[in-house]
Structures are given as C-alpha cells and as structure tokens.
Amino acid sequence: MWLSLCVGLMWGLPGVAAESPPVAEVAIPEVWPWAYEGSQGEPVGILPLFFERLSAAAEVPFQMRLRPHRRALKEMGSGAADLAVFYDSPHVAEGSVRVASVASTRVLLAVRAGEPVPEALDQRAAGLSVGYIRGTYYGEAFEQAELIHKVAVQDLRQAIEMLRLQRIDAVIASEHVFRYTLAAMGLDDALFSVGVAADRLPASLYMSKNSALLGDLPHLREALRRLHESGELQQTFALP
Template sequence: MLVIKTLSVLRRIRYLALFVCLAFAPVAVASDEVVTFAIPDVWPWAYEDDKGVPRGSLVEIVHRLSELADVPVSFRLRPLRRALVELEAGAVNFSLLFESPVLDARAVNVGQVLQISIMLAAPVNTNYPLTLEALEGQRIGYIRGTYLGEAFRKDTGVNKVPVALITQAVEMLSLGRLSAVLASDHAILKALHAMDLSPGVLRYRNHVPGQRGALYMSRESSRPEVAEKFRQAIVTMKKNNELERIFFGEGGRRQLDGSASTAPRAAQ
C-alpha cells in the first residue's frame, strides 16, 4: 500500500514538473517574430518623460522602422555601455549607435541613419583655442561611453569629465567648473533649447565633422532578413527627408558656427 502511494506521489510530481516547464518555456514563434532593440538611454536621443513614456529621436526611429518594414519590435532603454554589451552578447538583435571602428568589428553596420558634427564648445566670453592640444590639462565634459572620435578616445592630455546630461555640462561651463564640453551639435542645441538659452551663449569649434550614427545588428543574434527590410526603410526615410525632421524638427538642421577656435574679445 505504501509503495502504491509513493508511486502515485512521484507521478504527480512528474506531472507538476512537466506543467511548470511547459508553462514557462519560451514560445518559439513569438521570439522569432519580435525583433529586439537596446536603445542608449541618453538625453535627448532617448529618455523617459515624467510619466515614464519613452521619448526621443531614437525611439521615434525604432517605431518608424517597425512601421515601414512591417516588423514587430520590442525595445529597452539601457545605459549606453549596457546597450553595447547587450548588442555584442546577442541579448538583443539591434541598436542605434555612433559609428566607430571598434563597433564595426563587433557588430554588423546595417545602414547610416544620421550624420552630425561633434563640437567643442566654451562660454562665448572666453578666448582660448578650442583644440585638444590647447586644452591639455583642462576639464572637458562629455557623455560617458559616447564615441566622440578617435582623437578624443586616444587623448590622455585633457581631463575628461563624464556627465549624465549635456544640460549639466552647460551649467558647469557657466560656473567655471569646465573649460569646454564635447558633444554633438544635435545634443548641444537640444540642451540649450531645454534651458531656454540662445546658441550665442557659447562659441564652437567643429571637432569631428560628419560623425555618423548607424543601425547595428548583433553578430550573435542576427536577423539578416529583417536587417534588409530596415535598410530599405532607412533609404525611404532619407528620400523623403524624414530622418532630418525626426532629429532636427520641421525647421531642419541649424548649423553652429564652428569655423573659428577663438571668439572676438568683448568690447572694453
């Protein structure tokens, strides 16, 4: 009698274990259909508003890629370094990032979505040259983990000060806690607009003209058929100027004057 009860209990345990495995097993069809993105959580590119809703130009681009390619997507806002790690590890299929030689070797560059300029900026009432060589030993603010060109990546002479937001860097500039900030023209303009400041409060030097941002696909979790659909969607958005509108608004791209490394002295 005891043996029969024991066998009955064991049978029930096996059935329960099988039920748990089936209930929590991933659905193969769903994972094949939904394409995953890790989007760098860097304002103004991608962020959550006061209500926790994802906003920003990169979020809008992912939505448009999904619509134009007719591919369902799921995205996560991630700190920049984590987005890179997840892409390389295959935890996600795609990400949108600045192009770099290192990243091109670790992921598949599907297509360019943006071309901006990386600017060195300082308060307009200063007159020191805006070059890395001239700023040796000085404090330069930048967004941690952002690729800002090979010269800055390799430079060991300046004091690199990571900040969470470009608005923070602009405030530090005004307080004399930074000598310059290094960021994209897009990020600087958005930061000044958010602070209700005119671009004229700073002076600029074009540090990396033509820095490109691209859609990257993971080598460890590749979806080549989807990548081709996304590539065609990017071509469409370029043709109708949609990418420019997403990044720079209906008024289009506003150029920061970065032709001179020094500003004229204020009148005495």
C-alpha cells in the same frame, strides 16, 4: 515582410495561416534628447521616434528598451538585443554588423563666451578640463586626447552648468545634443564660444552579429531607403 520568401508565398494559399513576424529587441542608449523615459515610463525622444517609423516601414514589431550606453553595447555583443543606433566606432564594430547610416552630426567644443576655443584637441588644448557625457563616442581625436582632463557627466545640462560656474573649462557634445539642451535650458548661443571638434560624426543602425534576424538585413536596408526617399529620415534627425 520580415519573413522568408517561402512563408510569404504561403500567405496566399487556402488553409495556411500567415506567421507573425518576430519581435526585434532594440537597445536604445539613454542620452537626452536621443532617448529618455516619458511620463508613463515609455521610451521617447529622437531614437524611439526613428524606430517607430522604421517599424512601420519594415512592417515588423520592435520592443524598445532604454539602456545605459555600455549595457546597450554589451547586449548587442551577446545577442540579447537585435538592433541599436550608435555613432560609428571601433567599439561598436566588434559585436555588430552595420545595417546603414541614419544620420550625421558635428561634434562641438564650447567654452564660455569671450574665451578662445582650441583649434584641436592636441597641445593647444593641454590642461583643459572638458565635460562630456559618459559612454558617448566623440571621434578618435577625443578618444586619443591625453593632454586634456576629461570630466564625465550624466547629461549635458550638468556639464553646461559646471561650465557656467567655472568648474570646467569646456564641454564637448554632438551638435544635436548641444542645440537641444540649450533650447531646453532657455540659454542663448551668445553665452558660449563654439568650435568644431569633428566635422562629421556618422550614426548608423546596427544589428548584433548574434541576432537570429541577420538574414533580414536587406529588408531593413530597403525600409531605410524608403524612409530616406520620403524625407522622414531627415525629418526625424533634424536639428531644432
């Protein structure tokens, strides 16, 4: 229950008050629909829902804070944040310990309908201008692609509008963000030709290497296992 075994045993002793579990600081990268600010300023979206369910399963309170992607990484590195969910990448591994995988998505490359989709981000995509959400990791192929022109945007809505106005040639995004964004904009898939830039981009729960809660990794992993067995984890990260 997020406490040491000795404290857990003390709960049953007369006259000994149970200690409250420490609050875990959670940094959530603010990228729609993964996480964004609700009408009352509260974090809402897929990741806040995930952390609500994990909090209930682990019986530990979380303090969730929306952060720009780079700030979330920085806070995890310093220990200002205990937990975060990121796509697996070398940048995340530098300051964090991987707790467990929580989801997986494909990376899609979309162009205007009727236009050819490059089969890979190599010479076949040379000169292509590609819109992407600033700070997001899309796999090593995109990281190392030097022959394309990368256009950073705040959110995928902006990139899709730029694509429709022919200001860029393509957009790259996780399948979750792409599908949710099209649904929110009321756009049909038929407006785009879509290819797969990466078959699998895993996302995991990470804990800061400087977190005071490192000893509780087994407890978190067990809570995630229960969420997986109940189907809540898959339901949380399901495509629209």
